[in-house]
Amino acid sequence: MSSSRASVGTGRPPRPASTGLRRSMATVCVSGTLDDKIAAAAGAGFDGIELFENDLVVTPWTPAEVRARCADVGLTIDLYQPFRDFEAVPPAALTANLARAEHKFDVMAELGVDTMLVCSSVAPTAIDDDELAAEQLALLADRAHARGIRIAYEALAWGRHVSTWDHSWRIVARADHPALGLCLDSFHVLSREVGPAGIAEITPGKIFFLQLADAPRLSMDVLQWSRHHRLFPGQGSFDLTDFVHRVLATGYTGPLSLEVFNDVFRQADPARAAVDAMRSLVTLEDSLRPSEVPATGVRRLPAAPPLSGHAFSEFAVDGESGPALRAALRGLGFAHTGQHRSKPVELWEQAACRVVLNSAVTRPQTPGTAAVSAFALTTADPHRSRVRAEALLAPVLPRVRGARESDLAAVAAPDGTSVFFSRDDDWRADFLPTGEEFSGAAGLTVTDHLGLAQPFDHFDEAGLFYRSVLGLARLTTEEYAAPFGLMRSRAFTTPDRTVRLALTAALLRRGEWAPAVVDPQHVAFATADIFGTASAVDRLGGTTLPVPDNYYADLVARFALPTDLVERLRRYGILYDRDQHGGELLHLYTPVYGGRVFFEIVQRIGGYDGCGEANAPVRMAAHRHLRLSTS
Template sequence: MKTSIATVSLSGSLAEKLHACAAAGFDGVEIFEPDLIAGDHSPEEIRALAARLGLTLDLYQPLRDLEGVDEDVFDDNLRRAAATFATAARLGIGTVLVCSNVATATVDSDEVSADQLRRIGELAQSYGIRIAFEALAWGRFVDDYRRAWRIAELADHPAVGVCLDSFHVLSRAHDPSAIADIPADKIFYLQLADAAAVSMDVLSWSRHHRLFPGEGAFDLTRFVTCVLETGYDGPLSLEVFNDTFRQTDPSHTAVHALRSLLWLQDKVAAANPEGWRPELTTLAAAKPATAFDFVELKAEDTSEVEVLLSQLGFAMRGRHRTKPVSLWSAGSARVVLNEQQARDREPHVAAVGLQVPDAAATSARAAELMAPTAFRRTYASEQPFGAAVAPDGTEFFWITETHDAPAWVSEFESGMPNAHSPVEVIDHVNLTQPWQTAEDAVLFLTSVFGLTPDAPAEVPGPTGLVRSQVMRTADGAIRLPLNVAPHVLDGRGMAQHVAFACSDVVGLARAAAARGLHFLPVSDNYYDYLHGRFGLGVEEVAELRALNLLYDRSPDGHFVHFYTRTVGSVFFEFVQRFGHYDGYGVDNAPIRLAAQRSCAGRSR
């Protein structure tokens, strides 16, 4: 289907936004009136630029506070409307968005609003324009799309229809099923936005926290299905008010936005009978990822990480036969240490390897979603990987799942056999996100690998709140917490970490201590608190204290874990889940953050 985006969703000048939308591959745009009037290009110049770029201009918006007013006020509103219609005509735009009245409405009457919309429609028609009436979620009297349609139906004018906006419908938890009552030729426009489930006034939620499809909690698949079942064949258009997107590179945001529409069309098509709306874009079918394959740490010198891994019982499985890369493993957990193209770099998480049911299908899907390809030098005798770069720069690789060691492991030579260890698998990989890429990363992991987001959490840290969004598979085999650093840090000073699941975390900690491991130190105050909060016995608390172990409990089980000190910008965590505990010890995160800050201060 035709794709469009409101220019308010992007940063930059109107001309820059048009170039970004065209380069990304959008079919059209909505022109946000402030973008036009703040620029130095005339409507005719914008119209010509869009034509050169191959973009249609689909909607001019918004025209506010017109209906539901006294007649003396309405006379002036007609004057304002005429000026807007004249501008839209100069742009060559045939539809203008009219929002339900928020500020000046004084008459709560469907008949009055319908009569005034009819007269506005008559005026619009004289300019060759239609008006799409939209119920704002915070409208003074009209805040429900069903009432907006009732008023438009009463207006009974060919130039009067409705605009359906997913945010205004779903933020108020209105049932979209009544969209079926609206004739397709009266749905003049469709606007789409997602949003996280938050508790705040709907106006602030709308103006600052909308998201692109696939990044929030709205059921956009059902909403779009309800609209398309009417026979609507206009654009699928994004209108996303978000402070982050209005500060970031418009070219990047435009690609990100189009990716969300491709993903949404594929979801809608999959949820309905085959061939139902054949014009919907469908993507290569790829089942979700099933397991971690490896995690890669990169640095100019990885020797400090090697010491750490050996203290933790990992075996050095060998050096790669063609590259300055080594493989370490314990149980089924594999860590690749890479020293190539890493001059002046300290240890950091550079890549995550995943196993998927069909690597070729995942590669095809990633390409269709415009995921940038990660470069990996591969020789004929080496196992090929699917590869893409996440929005934060982390590389993701994937191979078809295997129950045995993957073929690439044999490329490492002269190593030790895998030692017996309580370490079993990689439990989760925590990827710190700069604020600019957090939402992009959610969509990337959702659309390419089929991960789903848990409810976000906020963790207090020494320098502000850390927002955490866990992306995972349903069975928990893959867990990728995305931690967004406070803006004051801008992504600096927030270490990433790799967590390993263990069958005996206490035994592992004892063995590591005997090998000289320096744990992340935990304050005595924490253990006094544990005793009081959970009623743990004196001996149990003493054991936890002696090994710097942390503890958490839920109704489903409990959790014991410990952290290493940070090397470069990465540290390790070792965890053991008891019963059906499915969390991450979130209440211990402030303890960890404070301890890391204290250690960093002492190291200086």
């Protein structure tokens, strides 16, 4: 099906959907030196940047050159950040701090930036005296005002005496200076007990700057949490829609500015990270009430059309991996039902389970390997699905369409997989019937889920991509120990569960010692009777993954299952899981084909909703042992 692929992550992406709100990104969000960061922000369509002092200090460009360079690519510098440990100090320190500030005002004048971020002091010498803090900040604001500069005061969650937004607001209100206002950072607000409710009471115009970051809920020191684990909006657990709503309700009209400290993003390709950042902002804005965003000439994001299932999964194969996959599919009861009209592409089917084997994929691939090169989802409106994806900066893939062939819209996911949008089963008309039919004996009914290992740098990006582009919801998030290191998994789904995607990544990027399958991918098919299916697969000569006896001995101890059930599970190498509501999963796997791909058969009982992550370590070890025993 797919035959041309966009080069993901290179080239200028389409302009993002606009709402009229200004979008900014702190230079700390992405990796590189200042030239990399400016290029990345501009390339992703940001309007401005927050310039982090350290990025300026290490650049060979003068501040005036930085200003010109930003202007050249259409960026303003919206904030100079941060100035630290200023307020509530003894008189001698105040003099030194004001002198220090004047140096920074000089730099800001050259940069052409009019707002300076002052973080609440973390110095052990800071004095716990709001009146002193207000007085000294007013002095600073006086100096700033004379230079046409505004001071945005921000409560760090780990500030020495001022660590909550409401405390910082009391100080700013007390100082009552036109050049002194607040900087609100969603992390510092939402990581603390003081909720955002009172934001409505902030005097209109006194929020000078709004910084946005999401984060997972972690039980750890707030400073470490903030410095290592922030995420772009929509990737974590904070309710940023509510937060931004409250801030906009005060009349705030400044930029929505991302300030995300994240260990992975700090190492990753800045051009891609900036696109991820922009996607997060567009998605966040889309979640706001239309009345809250300026409506001048805006292009709202089209709503995600409802999805109703996995249409097909496509594997790229070659002369070596192709035969292995064909044999595997036959062993699972599939038949080769169709041959593409114009390409070396085969359709394999069993009920509504469809697999496409593509020998013409142009993507470079190690000889003998196979990969999930594409998957197609059934959508109520393929065109709208594609327009939404494009507005969310998904690279839209060009496609060569032959006569009488359907026009499947496709975009590239962060791991390079093509995602097709199809309405109904029109796409099947591209295949000429071979006359083969599947017998139905194996009883597979439909594709249950796809399991796709993600590139380390793009795990959170991929999650946001699928949520925002496809309109999926997060289903599960897990972290577990596997034989070759810790793993993360996160699954996404539709409300009716007809589409499920399970993403995985190693918790630490793999090193040289990695005997496991690198970046495995799999397609899971559903059955209503896994024992019937397993028995049919046996008769068909299909191969399933051997599971150690020790696993079953442990099952007996863990779940107190009836002995005869465990014996039946053991006989067919069926794994078992039970959720906290009593839902059960029975599932089995095939060996790995083409070095990377495999199939799974699942039977869900009683509303089991996950993807069997608890058994992933067993599967990984079994795959390795199988490889060792056959090599």
